[in-house]
Amino acid sequence: MSRWSYIADNIQRVRERIAKACERAGRDPHAVRLVAVSKNMPAEAVAAAYAYGIRDFGENRVEEALPKIEAVRALLGDAPAPAWHMIGHLQRRKVRGAMPAFDLVHSVDRLSVAEEMEKRLSAIGKEMPILLEIKLSEEETKWGFAPEEVVDAVGKILQMPHLRIRGLMTMAPIVPHPEDARPYFRRLRELRDALARQFPQAGWDELSMGMTDDFEPAVEEGATMVRIGRAIFLPPE
C-alpha cells in the first residue's frame, strides 16, 4: 500500500457527493470537472491522484507549481499529461514563468495581469483559456473584479488575441454553513448569464466555484469546475 492510497477513497467520496448534488439539481455529473487542488502537496501525491483518475490539478503559487509540474511529468513518464490550472492571485512578475506551464488560468483578477499575460503569450505563440475572477463579497483579502467593473474589463480583454474568455470564477466568503455560500454562487451564475447576453462573441460556459467546504451548493447552482483540495488530499482523521 502506498502512503497515498487513502486518496482513492477521498476521490470516490467527493465524486459521489458531486453526483448527488447533480441529481438534486437535475444536472449531468459529467458537466462538472473536478479540479484537485494540489498546493502544499508533493508530486508523489499528485501522481497518486492521477492514478486514481484525476486529470485536472490546481495550483495557486507559481514558484511552487513549476518544479512540481516538472516532477509530475517525470513520474508519469509516457502517460498523457494532466491539465494544470492556475487558481491563485498571479503577480505580474510571475506571468512569464507561468504562461508556458499552465493550461487554464482561473484567476484573471485585474486588467494589468491580463495585459502582461497577453504580452507573454504572444511572445511564445500560445493561446490561454481564462476565467475572470469576480469579487462578490466585501472581504478585504479577496481579489477579483467587482461586478460593476467587469463589463469594461471584458471589452478590453476581447481585444487581446491570445486570451480566450471561457467564464467566471469566484471564492465565496468563509461562512458558518455551506448553504450560506449559495447566494454568492447564484450571483456568479446570474452575472455570467448577463455577460453572455452582452458579449456573445466570447465563451461563457465555465463557472469555477465551490471548494471543500461549499462545493455542493456550488454544483447545485451550476458550477462546471469545482476546486477541491483538502477533501482529496488530507488523510482521514
Ligand SMILES: *Cc1c(COP(=O)(O)O)cnc(C)c1O
Ligand atoms: C486552496 C484553494 C482551493 C481549495 O480549497 P480547499 O478548501 O482545500 O478545498 C480552491 N480555490 C482556491 C483559489 C484555493 O486557493
